[in-house]
Structure formats: structure tokens, C-alpha cells
Amino acid sequence: MNTNQARWLLCRLQDDIRDSLRAARHRGVRRLTRVAAVTAADTIYGIDKVSERTVLAWFAKNWPRRWPVELVMEGLEGAAVTFPRGTPVAQTRYKCILDPIDGTRGLMYDKRSAWSLAALAPQRGAKTTLREIIVAVMTELPTSKQGLADQLSAVRGGGVLVERIDLRTGRRKKFTPRPSRARDVAHGFASFTKFFPPGKAWLAGREEKLWRRLGAGVEIFDDQYLSSGGQIYELLMGHDRFVADLRPLAFAQLRVRSALACHPYDICTALIAQELGCVVTAPDGKPLRVPLDTTSPVAWVGYANQALARRIGPKLRKIL
Numbered sequence: 001m002n003t004n005q006a007r008w009l010l011c012r013l014q015d016d017i018r019d020s021l022r023a024a025r026h027r028g029v030r031r032l033t034r035v036a037a038v039t040a041a042d043t044i045y046g047i048d049k050v051s052e053r054t055v056l057a058w059f060a061k062n063w064p065r066r067w068p069v070e071l072v073m074e075g076l077e078g079a080a081v082t083f084p085r086g087t088p089v090a091q092t093r094y095k096c097i098l099d100p101i102d103g104t105r106g107l108m109y110d111k112r113s114a115w116s117l118a119a120l121a122p123q124r125g126a127k128t129t130l131r132e133i134i135v136a137v138m139t140e141l142p143t144s145k146q147g148l149a150d151q152l153s154a155v156r157g158g159g160v161l162v163e164r165i166d167l168r169t170g171r172r173k174k175f176t177p178r179p180s181r182a183r184d185v186a187h188g189f190a191s192f193t194k195f196f197p198p199g200k201a202w203l204a205g206r207e208e209k210l211w212r213r214l215g216a217g218v219e220i221f222d223d224q225y226l227s228s229g230g231q232i233y234e235l236l237m238g239h240d241r242f243v244a245d246l247r248p249l250a251f252a253q254l255r256v257r258s259a260l261a262c263h264p265y266d267i268c269t270a271l272i273a274q275e276l277g278c279v280v281t282a283p284d285g286k287p288l289r290v291p292l293d294t295t296s297p298v299a300w301v302g303y304a305n306q307a308l309a310r311r312i313g314p315k316l317r318k319i320l
Contacts, residue, residue: 001067001093003155006120006135010096011153013058014116014139017100018149020054021047021107021141022167047108048075051100051116059083068092070123074099074265074294095128096120097292099265103227107141113149114141115229119268121292130264130288130298136271138229142167152177152233154272179278180238180304183311184214189221189234190242196260199250206246206319213315228266232280232302236273241304242312246283248297249320261297264290270300278302279309283320 024047052075060083063069068087070080072095080089096118101107103114116139121132134156140149147167154160163172182188192207194200211220223240225231234240247261270280270288280302282288290296301316303309 003135003158006067007137007153007155007161009062009064010118010120010135010137011139011151012062013055014118014137014151016058017051017054017116018139018141020050021101024050025144047104048101052076055098055100056081060085067094069094069096069120072097072265072292072294074263077294089123089125092123094120095123095292097265097268099229099268101141102229102266103141103225106226107143110143110145112225112227113143113146113230115139115227115233115269116141117229117265117269119271126291128292130268130270130290130292133268133271136269138233138269138272140233150233152236152269152272154269154275156271156275158275160272160275177237177276179236179273179276180241181307182241182304183307184216185211185220185241185308185312186217187219189223189240191222191224191231191240191244193224193231193243193245193247193262195224195226196258198256198258198260199247199254202250202254203246207244209319210312210316213319214312228262229269232267232269232273235278235302235304236276238304241308243302244283244316245301246299246320248299249283251297259295262300263294264292264296264298265294267298267300268292270302273302277306278304279306281309281313284317285309285313 063083070082070092099117101114102117106112107114119133119136137153139151142149152162192203194203231243245262283299290298
């Protein structure tokens with residue numbers, strides 16, 4: 001398989017998702033904000049159904065038949081979905097994990113960009129994990145007032161391609177993101193993810209304790225970007241220095257049953273940040289080895305660079 005061709009295909013898929021969502025929003029937002037379904041993975045809104053239809057139609061029309069693939073995506077939690085349609089999973093060569101819209105709530109209410117996320121790994125059945133991803137692509141799903149949107153893609157060991165797209169003309173301009181080179185978090189953005197009430201006090205307590213142990217002072221800024229893909233983007237763009245999503249640990253400690261956590265499809269584009277020199281790991285510092293499914297909770301930590309990982313990681317692990 002040509003990984004650059006796979007990257008190109010996933011970029012075109014996400015172009016279609018972005019364009020279909022922009023067209024749907026022009027037709028009216030009321031039906032897009034209604035709850036369409038509640039699954040084991042997440043709450044599905046009307047806007048998610050638009051992207052789901054786009055994804056299935058695109059794969060049926062465009063995915064190369066010589067590369068049989070299993071599609072993993074929220075909303076498809078029943079029988080396995082493969083392309084060409086009907087291909088037994090055991091005969092597929094690849095597994096593609098997707099989050100057509102990561103950051104649905106923010107986009108529904110036109111607050112902040114969401115992201116379309118996709119990654120591809122060789123098929124190893126249930127043993128396929130985030131560690132095996134070889135291609136990752138993320139595309140900005142912009143708010144209604146935006147005229148520009150970014151698209152980022154990476155091949156493992158092959159670097160990163162980043163383009164800024166003019167949504168009026170379709171013209172693309174390449175640029176190179178630069179993650180922060182800071183060696184501490186003072187006067188920068190560094191956040192513990194705590195979007196929802198469950199576990200918020202537990203998480204905030206660990207956050208405060210970490211900064212005290214690091215002697216980081218009071219000027220550390222918190223940004224709750226309601227999108228794991230968005231958090232990865234802020235990290236690799238040099239906007240954020242550190243992010244920790246420890247919700248599964250909090251839920252386990254507090255014996256809270258909640259699906260309001262990061263899932264493998266939310267963090268499937270970590271490869272892009274890693275190819276740019278960021279460090280993304282499990283909280284214990286080990287690689288993320290979570291299976292490519294729609295339900296496994298994922299705790300993860302992201303550092304803008306190796307120096308921050310060496311400075312913060314050991315103290316974080318002691319606190320946990």
C-alpha cells in the first residue's frame with residue numbers, strides 16, 4: 001500500500017465531510033442540534049448523521065477495492081462495516097478509525113471549530129491498537145464566519161503535511177507548525193481536561209497539586225477546548241504546552257460510570273503531533289496501546305516537547 005495515497009484519500013474524505021456540513025448548516029441548524037441517538041460511545045446529534053451519511057457514501061464510491069478495509073466509527077457499533085461492502089473482516093487488509101466530527105457541541109452552536117479525525121492501521125483484528133496507526137489526517141470544520149480552515153496529515157516516519165485552505169477559492173497554502181519550545185508552563189496554556197461535572201473536583205485537585213510541586217506559580221492558563229483533536233492541534237501549533245485528559249482515572253477512583261471520556265477515535269491523530277516532536281503518551285509515560293474501537297476509555301497526556309515531558313511527567317506519575 002502507498003501510504004501517501006492513503007493520506008491523500010483520507011484528506012479528500014474529510015474535504016467532503018467539511019463541505020457537506022457547511023452546506024447542511026446553510027439549510028438551517030435547528031435539526032442539526034437535535035439528539036438523534038444515544039449509543040454506548042456517545043450522544044449522536046443531527047449534525048453527526050449528516051457526516052455519517054457522507055462517510056458511508058464516500059467509502060462506497062472512492063475507497064480502492066484492492067485495499068479492503070474495516071471502518072470503525074461511532075454510530076456503527078453493530079455488525080462490522082467493511083468496504084468493499086460485505087467483505088469479511090478477516091479478509092480486510094486495513095482498519096480505518098474515524099471521528100467525522102470531534103467537537104460536535106461547539107460546532108453546533110457556532111462557538112469554535114470542530115475537527116474531522118481519521119487514521120489507518122494494518123488489520124490485526126482486536127489486537128489493532130493506536131500504536132499501529134501508520135497514517136493520520138485531521139481537518140478543521142470551521143465556524144460559519146471563518147474563511148480559512150486547516151488540514152494536517154502525517155505518515156509514520158514520513159513527516160507532516162499542513163495546508164491552510166481558502167474556503168471561498170479552494171486555494172491551499174502550505175505551512176509548518178512549530179510546537180512550543182518552552183521548558184516550563186509558566187505564563188503559558190497547560191490544562192487538565194474537565195469538561196463535565198463528574199470527576200471535576202478530583203481532576204482539579206491533582207492539577208493544583210502538580211503545579212505546586214513544580215513551583216509553577218499562578219500564571220498558568222487553562223483552555224477547555226471541547227475536542228481532543230482540537231487539543232492536539234493547539235499542542236502542535238505552539239499554542240499549548242501541556243494537556244492531560246485523565247477522566248478515566250478519575251471515574252475509576254470515584255466509581256463513576258460515565259461514557260464522557262476520550263475514546264480511541266478522539267485521539268487517533270496523535271501521530272501528527274508526535275511527528276512534529278510533541279510527546280503523547282498514557283499517563284504512566286508508556287505508549288498508547290488502546291484497541292481501535294468506539295468504547296474503550298482513553299487517558300492520555302500531551303507535552304509540546306521532550307523537555308516538558310521530562311520535567312512534568314515524573315511528578316505527574318507520582319501524584320497519580
